[in-house]
Amino acid sequence: MNVQERYRLWSENPYFEEEIQQELKEITDPQEIEDRFYTDLEFGTGGLRGIIAAGTNRMNKYVIRKVTQGLAECVCDHGPEGMQRGVVIAYDSRKYSPEFALEAGLILAKNGIKVYLFDALRPTPELSFAVRHLRALAGIVVTASHNPKTYNGYKVYWDDGGQVPPVKADQILARINARENWLGIEPMSLDEAKRSGLLQIIGEEIDQLYLSRVKELALYPDLDAQKGKELKIVYTPLHGAGNILVRRALSELGFSSVQVVHEQEHPDPEFTTVPYPNPEAPATFELARNYGNEMKADLLLATDPDADRLGVVLRKPQGDYIQLTGNQIGIILTYYILSQKKSLGTLPNNAAIIKTVASTDLADEVARYFNVRVENVLTGFKFIAEKEREMEEGGWGTFQFGFEESYGYLAGDFVRDKDAIIASVILAEAALYYQQVEGRTFFDVLESIYQQFGYYVEDQESLTLEGKRGKEEMALIMNTLRQEEIHELCGMTIERFDDYEQRISKNLRTGQTEPLKLPRSNVLRYSFSDGGFVMVRPSGTEPKIKFYISVKADTRTEADDLNCKLKKELMERIAKIRSA
Known part of the structure; x- marks a missing residue:
């Protein structure tokens, strides 16, 4: 059936309820009808x-x-x-x-x-x-x-x-x-x-079993029970599903100083208090910051509507708050889990972490330092879960942690998707450990990691391109980039170009190519010879094309400056493609 035939079927056949038919009959824009039925x-x-x-x-x-x-x-x-x-x-x-x-x-x-x-x-x-x-x-x-x-x-x-x-x-x-x-x-x-x-x-019978497994992931349960109340946390579920289980998990371990953002505590399909219920967006923490200032909270936590993503804001020594990126959270959790398990003698010889190709390469360096295997997979947590299953069934690795830059994290073997409840528990324990045992903050921990491995800065830009025309424009951008051979960006030499749609990796220095082992996906990745990358991919869940940027430098200032220049040059290149 063509667009008009589909439209008439839905508008006239009694199988479709009256409310649906009335909604369709009120549409006056032919483009809207096409977009709904093409x-x-x-x-x-x-x-x-x-x-x-x-x-x-x-x-x-x-x-x-x-x-x-x-x-x-x-x-x-x-x-x-x-x-x-x-x-x-x-x-x-x-x-x-x-x-x-x-x-x-x-x-x-x-x-x-x-x-x-x-x-x-x-x-x-x-x-x-x-x-x-x-x-x-x-x-x-x-x-x-x-x-x-x-x-x-x-x-x-x-x-x-x-x-x-x-x-x-x-x-x-x-x-x-x-x-x-x-x-x-x-x-x-x-x-x-x-x-x-x-x-x-x-319902509740599953909740209890799930929470018991989550609590087993704590590395220092005695510390949590004895000192957990010392860590002040503000938590917002952003009107979503995380409210009860996040608070129960933290409370049952000993983190009793948790203040929920009351205005965002209860389910609300209109998400009245936030323009966009995404813990990546700074605006989602506006109310939490107010609570944090009142109680001088150490951590502000936010979970998205289905509680699989976790956003984190930290209180600086000066008293103001700063939001961590998804990569920074991933690095803190990677470092905490691997370093503490090594210290406790519980890090397996075949330990492994899994991350996506869009996530920071700093995690690879941290893992190698602890002699831990790193598996890089395509963007999307389903690929992390698949790799964990392969590892488990093949017996060639023991999964320790997985993450993606878009605020998704997982530990343990009883869940096969990103888990903000697990992430909240481990992050709270890590903050408590560094505060009570080592007298450090997450800022101190990150700084020590950067000093050891180099200053990595990650950024992201995206273009929203909706409807049929938007898909066509995304295809134009990807096809044009795929056909060009870009050897440098912002003065940085590109050493390797990976085309996951063609499943080919090309060394631009030698001209040699080799097959990529990951599944076919419409993704392009440009790796710089001195560290960092640019990656481009249409989103699989939103009408957007996303641009991922990662740079490495000797100082934070140099990395920040390089990131700004690279992002500007990249987006100017994309604008030229769109206007051609």
Whole structure:
């Protein structure tokens, strides 16, 4: 069907509820109609994410039905055993999240599949834990993570608790695409699903098991219990799912001086107090800073709506606050875990960390110093989880820590996605240890790392390019860069050019090429001979193209200056491509 045929079907067929049809009939802009119906909302390894509205290219219950039916058919391929193992479903605080979660559950039940549905909003990492603990075949989280309030999403997990891998995602997508007709996908009634035993509500029993595992990750539980109250923390869940579990985990370990930001404590799909519920954005900490100033807090912590990302702001000795980057948090946690486990004698001989190619190379240097293996994977935490599984099944490494620059962190072996509850606990303990045992702050720790390994500064720029035209413009940028051979940027020599779409790495000094082992992905990375890189990639979850910058210098001032000049030159180059 073409755009107009799809539009008429959704506007006129009684299968679609009156509210949907009225919304569509009120659209007067032909471009808006085209954008809603020119394609289906894309399903990939991250599932779905889109603006909440009527249309095939939007998030609504009919898209949920069609995608869930495709997932259900893949579950049924595993026979009665797979259907009985079932699917766990969680959701966050976004608009329609509970309704979409229930809709998905009732579609699965209609297909004879066992469903475990959380009784209220829960963090994404707890869903990952629940899939593993319940030995379910799959999991679903209804969330759009840190996207604006107009978005919602649908993430699919497989039996190891990690996001569905590319091969399985392709199988699900094939089932979704095989069904051209949007009509006739009906959910089971709620009463029947409960009466038949196909729908089981879960909650506190999973919380307790999950929290017990989180607390086991503490390296100094006695210190936490005895001195935890000395560390003053302000925490905001940003109206999301982290509120209860983050506070319980910290409190049960001994961190009793935690003040929640009351204005952002409770779920709010409008995210009334923040323009954008992303802990990377400084504005999200505005209220937390006020609380911090009042109680002279040591740490300000923020989790995003589904509590898989953690943002951190530190109090400086002068009394003002400064926000850490995702890379700085990752470095602090890497250094703390490896150095303390080495000191305690608990660092395995085959210890390994996993990070993404968009994250700082400083972590590689720190890990090598402790004789720890480093695995670099594509951007997206699903690839960290996949590598952890490979490591575990192959027996060639023991996972210690994983992180990505976009505020995602993981330790332990019981979750297979980034986890802000785990990160909050380890970070709080690290701050307490350095404060109480070594008399240092995180600023002191970072400075000592920079002095030892070099001053790394990372930055990021992004362009928002929405709709069909936006996708075309992103393709133009990537294709132009791919065809050019750039040998230097900002006076820095580029030694290696990696094209992950072509899966080729080229040494620009020698001209030699070699295959890249990572999966195919539309990513370009330029590595400088003296350290640092530039990386370009279209986002897989937002209508953006992202530019990652990392520079290395002998002093902080030199690194900051170099970063500013490099970013300016890079964006001027991109502007020329767009205007050509």
